[in-house]
Structure formats: structure tokens, C-alpha cells
Amino acid sequence: GNSVTQMEGPVTLSEEAFLTINCTYTATGYPSLFWYVQYPGEGLQLLLKATKADDKGSNKGFEATYRKETTSFHLEKGSVQVSDSAVYFCALSLVQKLVFGQGTRLTINP
Amino acid sequence: DTAVSQTPKYLVTQMGNDKSIKCEQNLGHDTMYWYKQDSKKFLKIMFSYNNKELIINETVPNRFSPKSPDKAHLNLHINSLELGDSAVYFCASSQGENRDGYTFGSGTRLTVV
Numbered sequence: 001g002n003s004v005t006q007m008e009g010p011v012t013l014s015e016e017a018f019l020t021i022n023c024t025y026t027a028t029g030y031p032s033l034f035w036y037v038q039y040p041g042e043g044l045q046l047l048l049k050a051t052k053a054d055d056k057g058s059n060k061g062f063e064a065t066y067r068k069e070t071t072s073f074h075l076e077k078g079s080v081q082v083s084d085s086a087v088y089f090c091a092l093s094l095v096q097k098l099v100f101g102q103g104t105r106l107t108i109n110p
Numbered sequence: 111d112t113a114v115s116q117t118p119k120y121l122v123t124q125m126g127n128d129k130s131i132k133c134e135q136n137l138g139h140d141t142m143y144w145y146k147q148d149s150k151k152f153l154k155i156m157f158s159y160n161n162k163e164l165i166i167n168e169t170v171p172n173r174f175s176p177k178s179p180d181k182a183h184l185n186l187h188i189n190s191l192e193l194g195d196s197a198v199y200f201c202a203s204s205q206g207e208n209r210d211g212y213t214f215g216s217g218t219r220l221t222v223v
Contacts, residue, residue, distance in 0.1 A: 034211050038151075043200060043216040087151055096141065097166060098202075098212050100153040 002027045006090050006101035013080055014109050021075040021104050023064075023090035031092035033057075033066050033073040038087045038103075047075075047088070082108045113137050116201050116215035123191055124223055131186045131218045133201030140205055141165075142184035143212065144176060147198040156199075159184055191222045 007022040025031065035047040035057070048057030053068035062077045073090060085108045090101040114135045123129050135142060143166075144156040158166040159178045173189045188195060198219050202212040 032211070036211075036214075044153075044202075044214040046211045046213070049211050089153065093211065096158060096160070097155055098143075098204075099155075103151040103153075105151075 002031070002092060002094050002097075002099050004090050004092055004099055004101035006088075006104050009087075009104040010107060011104060012107045012109065015082055016079045017108075019075070019077040019080045019084075019106070021088055021090075021106070023073045023075065023101060025071050025073065025090075025092050027071075027092055027094055029094055031094040033064070034091045034093065034098070035062070035064055035073070035075050036089040036091060036100075038089065040086070044089065080106075080108050082110050084108050113213050114201055114203055114215040116199075116218050118218060119216065120219050120221075122221045122223065125191055125193060127191050128187070128189045129191060129220070130188070131199055131201075131220075133184050133186070133215060135182055135201075135203040135213070137203055137213060138205070139203035139213070140181055141203060142178065142181070143202040143204075144184065144186050145200040145202060145214075147200060147217070149197070153200070157184075157186075188220075191220075193222050196220055196222045 003026045032051045034049045036044040037047045048059040050057040050066035056065045064075045087103045089103045141160045143158045156170045157176045162178045175187045177185045198217045201215040204212045
């Protein structure tokens with residue numbers, strides 16, 4: 001079946017550190033890939049997306065590249081801020097269904 | 111204007127009661143969804159409707175009954191609430207093949223006591 005696996009959290013970093021959150025997927029077709037972010041007490045917001053292999057999604061300093069050969073979509077940011085503290089979800093969309101990874105809680109300390 | 115709005119935001123109720131959560135989207139999307147987020151933050155699809163027709167029902171107990179009066183609304187009715195139903199329920203909508211992602215509501219935190 002279709003599934004998404006993210007690195008286990010929680011992840012704690014200092015401000016201005018480099019961030020990577022790993023995400024790999026299993027899919028029977030050619031999914032679109034997404035990162036969603038959930039700030040404390042809020043709903044999910046689309047952070048970035050990529051719809052085909054080698055596409056790079058980017059937003060608010062975050063980037064992720066759709067790697068078909070490694071079935072990965074790792075999230076990166078060069079310099080994190082305290083305001084980036086949230087739960088991050090990797091997801092794939094296929095056959096009218098969005099399948100999420102288990103989420104990674106990120107905490108950034110000043 | 112809120113794109114996907116859910117009411118209520120919080121719902122506390124006793125076991126055995128029946129409750130409803132309402133969802134409306136003003137994006138003109140043709141597909142709407144209900145997701146459940148458990149205490150560990152795991153998100154799982156429950157239902158999806160396309161133009162008022164049920165297209166996905168992910169082995170949800172039949173105590174849960176979605177209703178879509180039109181393509182802009184998808185309500186969730188829950189009968190005989192159980193402690194294990196406590197969770198955050200998210201409504202979402204999308205258009206076409208979903209390659210642009212879904213738009214989520216802000217969630218309804220249901221607590222069954």
C-alpha cells in the first residue's frame with residue numbers, strides 16, 4: 001500500500017541551526033508529495049509541495065526535492081528560528097487520498 | 111474569509127451522547143474529507159466525498175455518519191460517543207486530482223468524558 005515514514009521526533013535545535021527532517025515514501029504510482037506544518041493549537045498548513053520527480057518545493061526558507069530514485073522528500077532549512085517550532089508532516093497524494101507520515105515535533109531554542 | 115471552517119472548535123460531551131461537527135468550504139472545491147488526529151498526532155483519513163458522493167470510507171465504525179448536503183458542506187455526525195472517540199477532527203477540501211494539496215480547517219477538539 002501507500003505509506004510515508006518520517007524520522008522519529010522530537011527534534012530540538014538551537015536557533016540558526018541547519019534542519020533536516022527525513023521523509024521516505026512507498027507508493028504504487030506517481031504521487032504528489034507535500035510537507036504540512038501544524039503550529040501549537042492550530043490546523044495544518046501546506047508548507048510546500050512537489051508534483052513530479054526532481055521538482056523542488058520551497059517556501060519560507062524551507063526546501064524539499066522529490067527524489068524518485070530514493071523515494072524521498074527530505075525537508076531542509078538552512079537557519080531555523082524559534083517561530084519554526086511546530087509539528088511537521090510529510091504526506092503523499094494518490095488516488096484521491098492524502099496519506100500522512102507520523103509527524104515530527106520540532107522545537108527551536110533561542 | 112476562512113477557506114475551510116469547522117464548528118465547533120471545542121466539544122466536550124458525555125459517553126453515549128450523539129453530536130455533530132459541521133464543515134463548510136468556500137473555495138469551490140469538489141472534494142471534501144474528514145481526518146482524525148489522535149493523541150500522538152497521527153492523522154488518518156476517515157471519509158471523503160466528491161460532489162456529494164461518498165468515495166472513501168476507511169473502515170470507520172458505523173456510529174460515524176458523514177452527510178454532504180451540497181459540495182460546499184460536509185458534516186460529521188457521531189452516535190453513542192465512546193471515550194476512544196476523543197481526538198481532533200479535521201475537515202479538508204481539494205480540487206481535482208489533489209496535486210495541489212488539501213486545505214484544512216482549524217480542527218474540532220472532541221473530548222468524551
